[in-house]
Amino acid sequence: GAGVSQSPSNKVTEKGKDVELRCDPISGHTALYWYRQSLGQGLEFLIYFQGNSAPDKSGLPSDRFSAERTGGSVSTLTIQRTQQEDSAVYLCASSSMGGHQETQYFGPGTRLLVL
Amino acid sequence: GDSVTQMEGPVTLSEEAFLTINCTYTATGYPSLFWYVQYPGEGLQLLLKATKADDKGSNKGFEATYRKETTSFHLEKGSVQVSDSAVYFCALSHWNTGNQFYFGTGTSLTVIP
Numbered sequence: 233g234a235g236v237s238q239s240p241s242n243k244v245t246e247k248g249k250d251v252e253l254r255c256d257p258i259s260g261h262t263a264l265y266w267y268r269q270s271l272g273q274g275l276e277f278l279i280y281f282q283g284n285s286a287p288d289k290s291g292l293p294s295d296r297f298s299a300e301r302t303g304g305s306v307s308t309l310t311i312q313r314t315q316q317e318d319s320a321v322y323l324c325a326s327s328s329m330g331g332h333q334e335t336q337y338f339g340p341g342t343r344l345l346v347l
Numbered sequence: 348g349d350s351v352t353q354m355e356g357p358v359t360l361s362e363e364a365f366l367t368i369n370c371t372y373t374a375t376g377y378p379s380l381f382w383y384v385q386y387p388g389e390g391l392q393l394l395l396k397a398t399k400a401d402d403k404g405s406n407k408g409f410e411a412t413y414r415k416e417t418t419s420f421h422l423e424k425g426s427v428q429v430s431d432s433a434v435y436f437c438a439l440s441h442w443n444t445g446n447q448f449y450f451g452t453g454t455s456l457t458v459i460p
């Protein structure tokens with residue numbers, strides 16, 4: 233079946249602009265995660281959605297970052313007033329029920345470049 | 348808090364060499380432990396996992412054993428191939444941290460013919 237998809241695959245924007253990144257998880261997966269992967273760094277947790285529960289936003293680096301998940305499926309990560317340090321690859325992953333033993337399935341990522 | 352430390356790269360090996368990539372963790376209780384791999388131009392994918400102490404995860408000739416006594420989950424392969432060239436990430440997750448996943452910084456492996 234279809235895996236996790238993300239769009240766009242690449243995004244170039246000017247400093248100060250807002251951007252929206254989209255994630256389509258695997259159908260039926262109730263858990264969805266956003267990570268940021270900066271050059272030479274590991275994966276930095278951003279936010280976690282699990283079913284209808286309130287999302288875990290503890291990893292969002294500033295109030296310029298927000299995310300929503302509509303209808304328990306598609307998720308959008310929004311970065312307002314982008315800064316150059318926001319340049320990174322943004323990864324989305326989903327898992328069946330979000331348990332700590334479960335495999336996460338990753339999308340190909342969105343490469344964001346802020347000029 | 349929970350965290351993962353893995354050996355820094357890059358690692359360069361000749362084909363058929365033995366591979367070890369060290370990973371140690373800090374967590375209370377018994378987290379689940381994972382190795383993910385990112386091949387060039389591809390997304391991360393699960394390589395193997397172990398969910399309780401002394402379990403051994405294995406896949407594609409790679410193995411890792413969950414050692415509670417040394418809080419380690421080292422990745423090993425007896426004979427690497429050029430196709431194993433990738434970045435390897437150690438990760439952990441635990442119910443008592445809300446099922447968040449904590450990833451290491453990744454170890455880049457290049458296998459030369």
